[in-house]
Amino acid sequence: MSFEKSFPDEIILEICRYLHPIDIILSxxxxxxxxxxxISDFIRHIHLSSIISHEKYLYLIRTTLPSIWSLMQSLTIDxxxxxxxxxxxxxxxxxxxxxxxxxxxxxxxxxxxxYHFINRLMHQCVVEELIIECMDxxxxxxxxxxxxxxxxxxxxxxxxxxxIELRGEILFDINHLSFLSLSNSDDLNLISNANGLxxxxxxxxxxxxxxxxxxxxxxxxxxxxxxxxxxxxKSNYDYTITSFPxxxxxxxxxxxxxxxxxxxxNLVELLTYFPNLKSLSIDxxxxxxxxxxxxxxxxxxxxxxxxxxxxxxxxxPTSEEQTLSTFYTPFWLEIKKWYTxxxxxxxxxxxxxxxxxxxxxxxSFTELDIYKCTNENLVSKEKFxxxxxxxxxxxxxxxxVNVIPFLKRCPNIQTICLNDVYDDEENYGTDExxxxxxxxxxxxxxxxxTINTSQSSLTLLxxxxxxxxxxxxxxxxxxxxxxxxxxxxxxxxxIYFDDLLEIVHIPQQNLCEMLQKRIYQLKINLDYLWxxxxxxxxxxxxxxxxxxxxxxxISLHEGQKRTSTTVKELLINLFRYQTNLCCxxxxxxxxxxxxxxxxxxxxxxxxxxxxxTNDTRFKYENYLKNSVHIExxxxxxxxxx
Numbered sequence: 179m180s181f182e183k184s185f186p187d188e189i190i191l192e193i194c195r196y197l198h199p200i201d202i203i204l205s206x207x208x209x210x211x212x213x214x215x216x217i218s219d220f221i222r223h224i225h226l227s228s229i230i231s232h233e234k235y236l237y238l239i240r241t242t243l244p245s246i247w248s249l250m251q252s253l254t255i256d257x258x259x260x261x262x263x264x265x266x267x268x269x270x271x272x273x274x275x276x277x278x279x280x281x282x283x284x285x286x287x288x289x290x291x292x293y294h295f296i297n298r299l300m301h302q303c304v305v306e307e308l309i310i311e312c313m314d315x316x317x318x319x320x321x322x323x324x325x326x327x328x329x330x331x332x333x334x335x336x337x338x339x340x341x342i343e344l345r346g347e348i349l350f351d352i353n354h355l356s357f358l359s360l361s362n363s364d365d366l367n368l369i370s371n372a373n374g375l376x377x378x379x380x381x382x383x384x385x386x387x388x389x390x391x392x393x394x395x396x397x398x399x400x401x402x403x404x405x406x407x408x409x410x411x412k413s414n415y416d417y418t419i420t421s422f423p424x425x426x427x428x429x430x431x432x433x434x435x436x437x438x439x440x441x442x443x444n445l446v447e448l449l450t451y452f453p454n455l456k457s458l459s460i461d462x463x464x465x466x467x468x469x470x471x472x473x474x475x476x477x478x479x480x481x482x483x484x485x486x487x488x489x490x491x492x493x494x495p496t497s498e499e500q501t502l503s504t505f506y507t508p509f510w511l512e513i514k515k516w517y518t519x520x521x522x523x524x525x526x527x528x529x530x531x532x533x534x535x536x537x538x539x540x541x542s543f544t545e546l547d548i549y550k551c552t553n554e555n556l557v558s559k560e561k562f563x564x565x566x567x568x569x570x571x572x573x574x575x576x577x578x579v580n581v582i583p584f585l586k587r588c589p590n591i592q593t594i595c596l597n598d599v600y601d602d603e604e605n606y607g608t609d610e611x612x613x614x615x616x617x618x619x620x621x622x623x624x625x626x627x628t629i630n631t632s633q634s635s636l637t638l639l640x641x642x643x644x645x646x647x648x649x650x651x652x653x654x655x656x657x658x659x660x661x662x663x664x665x666x667x668x669x670x671x672x673i674y675f676d677d678l679l680e681i682v683h684i685p686q687q688n689l690c691e692m693l694q695k696r697i698y699q700l701k702i703n704l705d706y707l708w709x710x711x712x713x714x715x716x717x718x719x720x721x722x723x724x725x726x727x728x729x730x731x732i733s734l735h736e737g738q739k740r741t742s743t744t745v746k747e748l749l750i751n752l753f754r755y756q757t758n759l760c761c762x763x764x765x766x767x768x769x770x771x772x773x774x775x776x777x778x779x780x781x782x783x784x785x786x787x788x789x790x791t792n793d794t795r796f797k798y799e800n801y802l803k804n805s806v807h808i809e810x811x812x813x814x815x816x817x818x819x
Contacts, residue, residue, distance in 0.1 A: 187216045194220070200228045204238055208245030221246050226263055227256035227285075229698065229728040229760050232807045232818045235263070239270045250276040257286035258313075259699060259729050260761050261816050262809050264291050268298065275303040283309040289348055292328060304338045312346035341380035341403075349409045351386040352393045376400055379427075384409065388444060395451065396422045404428060408435035428452045434461040442468035446478060459486040461543055467491070470536060472504030472518070480509070485516060486542040490549075494524045494532040502536070502555055517557045523550035523576075541565040546588065547572040551580045566590050574648075577602040578657040582636060592641050594661065597648040601656025636664045644670040650677040655684065662692045672701040682719045690723050700724050701731040707738055710747050717751040729761045736767035742774045745815060746787050753791035759819065766813045773812055781808045784815070795819075 194202050194217065202220045206213045214221060224243070226235075243250075253276065255264050264287055275282070282305045284295060292310055300308075328344075344350075378398060382405035385391050391406055404425075431452060433445070440462065449455065458479060460469075468474050469489045479485040498504070505511075505518040517539050525531035533550050540563040548571070556562070568588040573581045574597035581599055585591070642665040650658060662668065671693070673681075681689065702720075730752070738744060745764055752762060766772055775783060785808070788796040795801050807818040 198228045199225045221249050223252040225254045229259045233805045247276050252281040254283040275299050281307040285311045286313045307341040309343040312348040343382035349384050349386045352390040402427050403430045405432040424451050430457040432459045436463045438465045441466050457484040461488045463490045476509050486538045488537040490535040495522050495534040521551045521554040523552045545570045549574045573599050593644040595646045600651040600654050639665050646672040659689050668696050670699040671697050674703045674705045699729040700727045703733045704735045713747045731763040733765040741771050753793040762817045764815045771813045
């Protein structure tokens with residue numbers, strides 16, 4: 179009796195609960211009509227992201243996916259674990275997307291890959307929702323060239339796209355003359371006339387300046403949802419804002435910027451073009467103090483149904499700002515029921531180390547940065563709600579006593595960034611550690627509480643899968659180790675090499691065992707030049723602790739010399755021992771760091787290096803030809819087994 183006849187659908191679906199979506203597709207998809215129906219949700223929504231072998235991925239895109247091509251409605255390709263997934267998908271799908279595909283998500287691409295994907299596939303598809311995340315490494319200097327073509331998609335009104343989300347490191351400069359000449363060209367008029375009104379209703383985009391935003395809105399007058407990130411350059415640019423027709427259909431506007439020179443008046447002027455706006459969120463780091471005045475904000479947002487904000491500055495708060503008195507008015511607390519919290523740090527010795535951050539609660543943004551938090555002004559526990567939207571939490575330059583309350587407030591975080599968070603041994607495990615629900619009720623000001631930030635023991639963080647270590651305190655791994663104990667599903671670690679050496683050299687058996695058991699994806703950022711003797715000494719130690727990793731990324735120091743010899747030595751030592759590695763990604767911070775390898779022999783030279791390692795698999799020509807994918811760019815090398 180066949181497998182599918184032996185088990186009812188419920189048993190097969192129970193088995194699927196324990197498999198990665200790619201393994202489900204490889205195991206069951208396309209075998210027969212009954213199994214296709216049983217796993218129909220997995221077939222309709224394909225997610226390519228797992229660390230699988232190169233050979234298995236080729237079988238998936240060449241054999242399995244074509245058998246279910248017409249059934250696919252949503253496709254996600256995520257290059258964060260294997261950098262080559264999108265490129266190989268392009269090379270093996272005959273330049274056509276599934277005929278019924280409605281949603282396309284591409285994560286961790288560079289601008290070159292985005293350009294080729296759009297240029298080769300988007301013009302002949304019926305996709306309605308497009309999400310692209312750009313993590314540009316090799317082509318950052320060519321963003322203007324590729325951004326020009328990508329921006330055409332926004333101006334030339336794709337006939338089916340209703341929602342576009344472009345995020346990450348690419349910033350569009352719509353002030354560019356070639357873009358303006360393109361947007362005023364006869365080609366645009368012909369396309370607009372042929373297709374009628376734009377169907378685009380939702381747009382997320384990162385722009386170089388406020389003037390770029392104004393220009394963009396001239397060509398997208400029918401938006402209903404707009405999410406804009408303004409980069410940290412000069413927001414005003416060399417451009418005078420020209421009036422344009424109001425966006426009468428816009429109901430929801432999200433505005434984020436690290437541009438310190440953005441003024442309150444800039445936002446006031448912008449909102450005049452959105453007469454029917456109902457929901458506004460602003461996420462700013464700014465020097466303008468007007469954003470911290472509840473009375474001024476009230477005038478700006480009084481007609482809205484929803485207002486959410488996170489506003490920070492690098493200067494100390496006044497006494498009035500600490501108490502949030504301008505946010506305690508009847509408008510905020512009774513009419514709108516919009517509540518505000520804040521935290522701050524005042525440095526007596528260094529004025530440039532001061533920090534002040536106010537935000538609406540519950541915190542509504544996906545990323546929350548906690549920087550030098552030593553004091554807080556909190557809502558009462560009756561009004562407190564968990565920050566369920568937060569997926570990434572960045573903790574910087576403070577003690578665990580100050581940051582653990584934020585870990586407790588964010589139950590759904592997936593990524594934690596640590597930057598010099600030290601273990602406060604004096605308070606850890608003492609009566610000074612207090613739960614959020616045990617804060618002294620006597621310290622109250624207008625139903626709010628002003629307290630020194632306190633700590634309780636860490637709670638379980640089941641959704642955290644990635645910890646990024648920007649810096650660990652010298653000889654202090656206490657908080658890092660506490661964090662590992664409460665993140666049972668952690669599988670990815672990004673860390674600078676100095677900190678990694680500290681972990682390797684300090685013999686803490688429990689710490690090493692946890693890292694060995696959990697980490698499958700490791701990224702190492704080198705903060706000094708690596709000598710050949712360093713490689714021979716350090717690589718074996720790293721592989722002993724991280725013996726189960728499947729994906730390894732090494733970013734060389736920007737001053738690394740003799741990159742060709744360095745890469746050769748790395749490969750020899752990485753394949754000296756038997757490992758589970760499927761993918762090795764070596765990056766150079768120089769845009770031409772690997773040009774010497776390309777000149778000496780390109781990919782054939784790398785194959786010779788691999789054949790000269792101790793790994794017997796590379797001795798067979800067919801293995802190198804059929805089971806190994808090598809991708810060499812000016813500043814990166816990927817070897818996928």
